Amino acid sequence: MCFLANRTDAMTQILMHARLFDGDQFHAGKAVTLEDGRISSIIDSPNKLGGYEPHDLTGLVLAPGFVDAQVNGGGGVMLNADTTLPQLEAMADAHRAYGTTSMLPTLISDAWPAMEHVAHLIELAHRHWGEDRSLSAIKGVHFEGPYLNAARKGVHPEEQLRPVDDRAVDLMTHPDLGVRLITVAPEKVGPGFIRECVHQGALVSAGHTAGSYQDMTAAIRAGLRGFTHLFNAMTPMGSREPGVVGAALDDPDTWCGLIADGFHVHPASMRNAIKTKPRGKVMLVTDAMASVGSDEAAFTLHDQTVTVQDGRCQLKDGTLAGSALTMIGAVRNVVELIGLPLSEALRMASRYPASFMRMDTSLGLIAPGFSADLVAFDPETWTVKHSWINGFHRAH
Structure with a gap:
């Protein structure tokens, strides 16, 4: 069966100002872009947003879901x-x-x-x-x-x-x-x-x-x-x-x-x-x-x-x-x-x-082409503040 049918999220998102853990290592000053339920890129945090739906994750760790x-x-x-x-x-x-x-x-x-x-x-x-x-x-x-x-x-x-x-x-x-x-x-x-x-x-x-x-x-x-x-x-x-x-x-x-x-x-x-x-x-x-x-x-x-x-x-x-x-x-x-x-x-x-689970080609890393399944949490209080599943965002 095709699990990708009937998607409705056309908006490209950008996740900024987090301490990014990509599944291998931590990064500072990086932003993650999401499009069509996938991670599209990891870039330097931009000065201009230009059509992105922004998420400011200051003070949070952004990691694979x-x-x-x-x-x-x-x-x-x-x-x-x-x-x-x-x-x-x-x-x-x-x-x-x-x-x-x-x-x-x-x-x-x-x-x-x-x-x-x-x-x-x-x-x-x-x-x-x-x-x-x-x-x-x-x-x-x-x-x-x-x-x-x-x-x-x-x-x-x-x-x-x-x-x-x-x-x-x-x-x-x-x-x-x-x-x-x-x-x-x-x-x-x-x-x-x-x-x-x-x-x-x-x-x-x-x-x-x-x-x-x-x-x-x-x-x-x-x-x-x-x-x-x-x-x-x-x-x-x-x-x-x-x-x-x-x-x-x-x-x-x-x-x-x-x-x-x-x-x-x-x-x-x-x-x-x-x-x-x-x-x-x-x-x-x-x-x-x-x-x-x-x-x-x-x-x-x-x-x-x-x-x-x-x-x-x-x-x-x-x-x-x-x-x-x-x-x-x-x-x-x-x-x-x-x-x-x-x-x-x-x-x-x-x-x-x-x-x-044999899903490591789509889950477990923040990398281009992987599913936009992500979590952003406060490392001081260990509380989850945001999650994304297939690019769909929810604030907690």
């Missing part, structure tokens, strides 16, 4: 069998306010009809791609389960965890869904399932798995692309059994997602993972729930009440249930908790996940 591969909910909405298109847009709106301009709505393990509903919903969303709506941020879908291991289920309802459904590959890998990310427990589905999903164009990650190092190496040979929320809901690394974590850190070609909220993973563990993996292979994800962008302190997930206390999403028994993390919050935490430079934190939020 954030790319989040794991968004369960936001704006008071969870992605599930009852979600409507306006609710899906409310999710995207909520995360856009925190700098996310590309996202994969994520379905936590659910029944087959719910999976069909979400697939149809994502297809509907893509019909609005290129319009002046936050639905344009939805680049695909993430099926997190239901083909997981109950021993590492986390918040996933055990009654929904099951063997692979006969029609699973056809549903979850359909090209009309855009980017298709599937999280599985490799020891439950086997290398053949992973190989078939990859052959059909999907990205497959390991998560909620009690598998061994050998299970993971077999999965990697079959095409496994990454590891969902590294360290969480997987076998840890031991001296004689490297486990899932050991396999993830040992392999140089796979990507690892990190939930950098200060609850899911200790800063020292995050630092060690980032030092161990090749540069570009660790990316930030939020694993965000309905509370992001909402005033509600509690919400329901599969008949269980999830509460948000001091920034932590949890069940009544204290089990972590996703997060209340935002992407700008994750960037801040990587800088303040881990001690990485802002430039690397921004890459982990944009360029690296874009590469994981």
Whole structure:
């Protein structure tokens, strides 16, 4: 399908006076021009505007828009069998306010009809791609389960965890869904399932798995692309059994997602993972729930009440249930908790996940020809002030 039809933004924009981070390095005294939903040029700040619609970004950092591969909910909405298109847009709106301009709505393990509903919903969303709506941020879908291991289920309802459904590959890998990310427990589905999903164009990650190092190496040979929320809901690394974590850190070609909220993973563990993996292979994800962008302190997930206390999403028994993390919050935490430079934190939020999603020829850099997906934020307060998706601007 053609996602660029029916564009209405003929105005050329110029973004000036920001501290520009282009995905590689910072620049001063530069301006960025946008036209027809793309970045058209990076130039010295002009004295005359000459037909441009100007945006004065004095005091702000201008960077590639954030790319989040794991968004369960936001704006008071969870992605599930009852979600409507306006609710899906409310999710995207909520995360856009925190700098996310590309996202994969994520379905936590659910029944087959719910999976069909979400697939149809994502297809509907893509019909609005290129319009002046936050639905344009939805680049695909993430099926997190239901083909997981109950021993590492986390918040996933055990009654929904099951063997692979006969029609699973056809549903979850359909090209009309855009980017298709599937999280599985490799020891439950086997290398053949992973190989078939990859052959059909999907990205497959390991998560909620009690598998061994050998299970993971077999999965990697079959095409496994990454590891969902590294360290969480997987076998840890031991001296004689490297486990899932050991396999993830040992392999140089796979990507690892990190939930950098200060609850899911200790800063020292995050630092060690980032030092161990090749540069570009660790990316930030939020694993965000309905509370992001909402005033509600509690919400329901599969008949269980999830509460948000001091920034932590949890069940009544204290089990972590996703997060209340935002992407700008994750960037801040990587800088303040881990001690990485802002430039690397921004890459982990944009360029690296874009590469994981095979969208690095259009996302993750501010360069001519790339999508005009951008974020401008205050580096002192870590608040997002402006965002652009396909060139459509919104002040926050």
